[in-house]
Amino acid sequence: MATMKDVAKLASVSTSTVSHVMNGTRFVSDDIAKRVQDAAQQLNYHGPSAVARSLKQNCxxxxxxxxxxxxxxxxxxxxxxxxxxxxxxxxxxxxxxxxxxxxxxxxxxxxxxxxxxxxxxxxxxxxxxxxxxxxxxxxxxxxxxxxxxxxxxxxxxxxxxSRQGGILATQYLIDNGHTQIGCITGPRNRQQADLRYQGFVDAMAAANLPINPDWVIEGNFETEGGKAAFAKLQVAGKLPSALFVCNDMMAIGVLHEAQRSGVQIPEQLSVIGYDNIQLAKFMTPALTSIHQSxxxxxxxxxxxxxxxxxxxxxxxxxxxxxxxxxxxxxxxxx
Missing domain, CATH: 3.40.50.2300 (Response regulator)
Structure with a gap:
């Protein structure tokens, strides 16, 4: 098995130069680097393993x-x-x-x-x-x-x-003339879900709009959770004119269940999601969403x-x- 000394001898350089070329630890001219690499290839020499280098460098x-x-x-x-x-x-x-x-x-x-x-x-x-x-x-x-x-x-x-995102989503619905607004939250024991809901509460309070508790339903951040939440809204009675759904996957579930139930989006129910996943723009209708990069x-x-x-x-x-x-x-x- 070839050693670093063998490569150095064939390339007519020192062993330290071979080490620098192999590990990238010091500048070496292109001509010398090529000689070392050619010699290493000819001798089938691969240098110290990544594991060995990591043990030595603690990185x-x-x-x-x-x-x-x-x-x-x-x-x-x-x-x-x-x-x-x-x-x-x-x-x-x-x-x-x-x-x-x-x-x-x-x-x-x-x-x-x-x-x-x-x-x-x-x-x-x-x-x-x-x-x-x-x-x-x-x-x-x-x-x-x-x-x-x-x-x-x-x-x-x-x-x-997330709290600011919840405010933005709700305010967008308000700015577009909606006053009867519901919210499908994520699991409220998770901070991000609760913050988005708190943003909804903040925006509704700032606009002096009441929150109908029948229109606030906890979901699970998954598509099936959105479908189940929309079904609960229908059982509760009159639908709101707009929904802030606290992530896009649940919003997709809402769109699916609404269309299956004959509820037209956005003519009868407006929906805004959260996350702006790539799939959102391919939905029918394309989903308005809060973008986080x-x-x-x-x-x-x-x-x-x-x-x-x-x-x-x-x-x-x-x-x-x-x-x-x-x-x-x-x-x-x-």
């Missing part, structure tokens, strides 16, 4: 990500943006799906620690109570929490400004983590990604 150039699996394409779009940002920064990404299960989350966390990831991005439900003790195993591993709830350990946090969420999380790796003494960062309305055809205008 694997790898980031771990924990995410809750969901049918919601929002997560896939965020993961794609994280992977792209990692690639641009020269890092690899290891993705683990938790399936919303605490035991699977623990096992995935252990796996990532054993794989010696440099840092961790979390976009999944937080452990609570005694289960949170597992985070003591992080041993100072930098962590960024994305678009989720409260955590009880120091970390950087990147999220969409998945690309900015992903890039901000990766950048915050790498900044922490370079300077562990930085104070915890907290960044909101500002939402905005993306107008389409599902809201009737006054």
């Amino acid at each position: 694997t150039k790898t980031i771990g990500m924990l995410v809750t699996t969901s049918t919601n394409p929002f997560y896939a779009e965020v993961v794609r943006s994280v992977e792209q940002a990692c690639y641009q920064q020269g890092y690899n990404l290891i993705l683990c799906n938790t399936e919303g299960d605490a035991q699977r989350l623990k096992r995935s966390l252990t796996t990532l620690i054993e794989r010696r990831v440099d840092g961790l991005i979390m976009m999944c439900a937080m452990l609570e109570g005694d289960d949170a003790l597992i985070y003591r195993r992080l041993g100072g591993l930098p962590v960024v929490v994305m678009d989720w709830g409260q955590v009880d350990f120091p970390c950087d946090k990147i999220q969409g400004h 998945k690309a900015r969420l992903g890039a901000a999380a990766v950048n915050a983590l790498i900044a922490r790796l370079h300077d562990p003494s930085l104070p915890p960062q907290f960044m909101d990604i500002e939402p905005r309305v993306t107008e389409r055809a599902s809201v009737k205008k006054s």
Whole structure:
């Protein structure tokens, strides 16, 4: 098996030069670099393994990500943006799906620690109570929490400004002449869902509009939850003129169930969603939605983590990604 000395001899350079070319640790002229690479190829020499380099440098150039699996394409779009940002920064990404299960989350966390990831991005439900003790195993591993709830350990946090998004969605309906407005929330025990609902309450109060409790229904952030919520609205009696549905997947379920029931969108019921997933523009009618940039969420999380790796003494960062309305055809205008 060829050694670094063999490559150095064939390329007529020192072993340290071969090391610099293989590891990219110092500038080497193009001519010398080519000689070394040609010699290495001729001798079938691949240099030290990535594992060996990581053990020596205490850096694997790898980031771990924990995410809750969901049918919601929002997560896939965020993961794609994280992977792209990692690639641009020269890092690899290891993705683990938790399936919303605490035991699977623990096992995935252990796996990532054993794989010696440099840092961790979390976009999944937080452990609570005694289960949170597992985070003591992080041993100072930098962590960024994305678009989720409260955590009880120091970390950087990147999220969409959900309360402001709820205000924007509701105000958009009000600005288009709607006064009888309902809201299909996500699970209210999750911070992002509750903040979007609080934004709805804020906007209704600011406009001196009453909230009909029959028109506020808790959903589950999935398509079936939107369908079930719309069915409950119909059972309750008269429909509102407009609905703020707190994510696009539930809004798609609402559109499906409304059309199946003969309720015309937006002529009889206007609908605004949240997340602006790519599928929203292909619905019939195309779904008006609150846009939060998945690309900015992903890039901000990766950048915050790498900044922490370079300077562990930085104070915890907290960044909101500002939402905005993306107008389409599902809201009737006054």
